[in-house]
Amino acid sequence: MKSRLHVHVGTLRQLEILLAVHDHGGISDAAKALYLTQPTVSMQMKKLSEAIGVPLYNISHRKVVFTDEGLALVKTAVEVLDSFARLDMSLSNMRELKSGTLRLSVVNTSQYFIPHLLGPFCEHYPGVEIQLKVGNREQTMERLKRGVDDFYVFSHPPQDTDTESIEFLDNPLVAIAYEGHPLANKKHLTLKDFRDEAFLIREQGSGTRHAVEAFLRKHNMQLNIKMTIESNEAIKHLVMSKLGISILSAHTLTYGGQSGLIKLPVHELPIDSHWFFVWSKSKRQTLIAQKFLQYVEKEGRNILHTELSRN
Template sequence: MNEHALPFHVTAQQIRIFNAVCRHKSYTNAAEELDLSQPAVSVQVKRIEDNNEIKLVEFIGKKLFLTPAGEKMCQVCDNILQQLQDLNENIKSEQTVVKGELKIAMVTPAKYFIPYVLKAFLNKYPEVHPNITVVNRRRILGELKNNQYHLSIMGRVPPELQMDAYPFFKNELVVVAPPTYKPPIKGQIPIVELADEKFMTREVGSGIRIAAEELFSQKGIRLQPYMELGSTEATKQAVMAGLGLAVVPRQAVRIEAKYDHLKILDVEGFPLNRDWYVAKPKDKVMLPPAQAFMDFLKEVDINRLLAMSDTR
């Protein structure tokens, strides 16, 4: 092979034109098929010949014939157009069939209900392969900027990021205590009564911590963390160990509360209702698995899925 050979110069439009000329053996009929003028077809064939210093067609009398180079060119054009057609069909098929990877980032409290949603979703779309990353809020904000995920699940959508977000589930935050905890009064506990309690909290920047601090602040109370923990699971375990109280999602403690491993307190202002959001970067192309999962979140009864799972 000559390493210094010049490349063959031809455009996609010229390939289509020459393919039509090959099939019709006529500039006039090729022009009618392509909705072009006969001179336009003739000019484009001549440009292919001149740009590549070859002869593709010849006229004997008034009849068009392909030269040997033209015959080879005709075969190549057929192959290229068939490959483009196959590519187009494959791409369209991939855009309609719900299968392939689904990359989701979610903040840690979502792990207490999203797996049950995923199970129901995969029953419907078994060819989807989820790739789930569980991170704290601070990390998810950084990674979303790098377009690493198809979708993200979070309680607060950061306004500084350009995101399309849709609420799909109510997140009830509750105050939990060890099973041996004795409330200061009977009935509903005024929030001011908890001002001196030892509270386990998430790290600074956590959506749960922000929501709890806002509510306490409205009552003139500054929530002083006794201990900061990096996950909802660690917070829950600390409460069960008797280290203090905490504000956590109800979904995260439904099993423990059911079997009296901890208790949910009746506190003024609680449960604190927040929305869970499914979000994607603005203008991001939604692949079928991501679009199907977003639609599924909007229609599924998550509370029913959780109730069906609580058989332990």
């Protein structure tokens, strides 16, 4: 059976008074230190003793002498009040963003620009720890359903969950090929021009795959899919190795490098999509999460747009 002693110990204020009586060696000096009257201190000590069920101290030669039970309670009172002091300091640090953790779960493609967004935020708040989980859309959706993180980054926000979101960056999907590809010198292309080319596509469950398939359905088009790959970087290297063409986020080139690659000027492209920060309505936002969202809306967007304009 669990102990119910804490129900009878009394208030934190009574514990503070207890420590004052112990540390100052008497009722009178404790009352002066706490700016209370002697009867008030005596009454609170009496209530605390009655709540515990044993005397906490005796008066001997006008001095307070604590019993063994009283000394045990003094030791516990120190631990309890010290715990609250540490909590107060911790909460104060969190309010000032000197400590705490920001948890983000992002889809693979966003890993190219998310560091550029986090960098200035971490400079502002160096005491904040960042936990960053990178996965495909399906994996990130699963974390959203479990409410693991503060924010989730998608190019296509989920429609069937209890969430809120903000759009913060364009995410154009473009066709890429190696520089010497036969289509690379064409100034005007259509989807029909490369539907027979070997096409490299992201895996099922990825946001890019989701967008490409929706785009192809809209245009009633099928491509010659030769390979399914779970990595944007792997697709880029396979394209550079002349194993096919692909459609990827322009950010994989802007931030990830495009040496040896070229964007194909396809009339129907780019696929127009956007990046969103998503969070669960049911999860209470921490102070750090609130500050990060403000940062994204006020500064983050401009930082990323500036980065893109330079590239």
